[in-house]
Amino acid sequence: MTEAPSIGALWRGWRDVLSRLGFASASLDAKLLTGHALGLSALELATRENEPADGAAAELVAKLLQRRMTGESVARIIGEREFYGLAFGLNGATLEPRPDTELLVDLALGALPAGGRLLDLGTGTGCIPIAILANQPDAHAVAVDLSGLALEAARANAERHGVAGRIEFLEGSWFEPLATSPSGRGEESMGLFDLIVSNPPYITSAVVETLAPEVKDFDPRLALDGGPDGLAPYRIIAAQAANWLKPGGWVLVEIGFDQGAAVSAVFLEAGFDDVAIHTDLNGLDRVVAAHHI
Ligand SMILES: C[S@@+](CC[C@H](N)C(=O)[O-])C[C@H]1O[C@@H](n2cnc3c(N)ncnc32)[C@H](O)[C@@H]1O
Known part of the structure; x- marks a missing residue:
């Protein structure tokens, strides 16, 4: 069984994907969308970096980030x-x-x-x-x-x-x-x-x-x-x-x-x-x- 990634590794992984695709705000976008998917504030995301992200949460994060990759804005994905x-x-x-x-x-x-x-x-x-x-x-x-x-x-x-x-x-x-x-x-x-x-x-x-x-x-x-x-x-x-x-x-x-x-x-x-x-x-x-x- 593969080990669940930590919350920190999860958002950083997506940051790197966005960054490779040329998104100027890759880091912020990945943090905001990961925080939104996991129901965590920016502070919680930072303080719970090392906790494991469960599979369902990781899948939800992936769905939101894939929308971002099509050009949809973070605000539209989050809905406000x-x-x-x-x-x-x-x-x-x-x-x-x-x-x-x-x-x-x-x-x-x-x-x-x-x-x-x-x-x-x-x-x-x-x-x-x-x-x-x-x-x-x-x-x-x-x-x-x-x-x-x-x-x-x-x-x-x-x-x-x-x-x-x-x-x-x-x-x-x-x-x-x-x-x-x-x-x-x-x-x-x-x-x-x-x-x-x-x-x-x-x-x-x-x-x-x-x-x-x-x-x-x-x-x-x-x-x-x-x-x-x-x-x-x-x-x-x-x-x-x-x-x-x-x-x-x-x-x-x-x-x-x-x-x-x-x-x-x-x-x-x-x-x-x-x-x-x-x-x-x-x-x-x-x-x-x-x-x-
Ligand atoms: C540039 S958006 C501004 C929305 C909002 N006031 C804002 O500042 O974010 C223009 C708005 O005008 C509305 N609109 C377009 N044509 C209109 C019309 N003929 N009569 C009334 N509203 C119209 C659009 O649906 C849209 O909500």
Whole structure:
């Protein structure tokens, strides 16, 4: 009978496999997936290095690592990703929340008045409004997505982070579900918002095809493709946002690093004021802010 490998030998073996295949994060990936399969935290993985891993556990680790070898991300395999200090559950219809988007949450927390209401368009996991509500206990939100499956993940995430009582989820395209909600449109139905936020799909259709397999093959196309010039969702948001904003309200949209000028122009042409581009920690254009006065 062959001796069971130790937990340490197990993850290191997979690290070496990933490393040979050219995975830059081989060590971290192998540790995270081994820890996940064995139900061990990073600390437990380190302190229980010399314990034997039983055969069933080793098989499970192998299954997860084989998925990683196809290019699927660690977060997708584990089924959740951290954003703004909170863990967000994923499913096949949700984009993985990205650290780039945390700037949008920072700006939103600065723009939302006490007791404010916000609208999130294209909510995915619900990471943006849930992070905002978790940090502003008197705020309320409406969150829209075209994907009913994505909204299932968002609802579960809202429950998990204790904000489900302050957020309403609507299925449909951009502003449509607000306008067709049972009580009709405007101030007496959904009410107007202090802030509209969105991280819409903004990659041009042609570029989507060239993305890394981790993104192209596993992130949902609906979450990525912003049309032929990547600006289609911004045009819709800019054209209709003023109907749903209180006077003095703001729109904050995430953008691609090379879209600052084009997205700013879309909002200026739609009549917004104080249009500004905000850069992220890498100095890249990341958010456009537009004021409705
Ligand atoms: C780039 S993802 C952003 C998800 C999430 N807000 C985040 O930041 O991680 C864009 C989201 O927009 C949704 N979406 C795409 N087209 C839409 C539409 N016409 N109406 C509403 N949501 C849409 C997608 O399903 C996806 O969840």
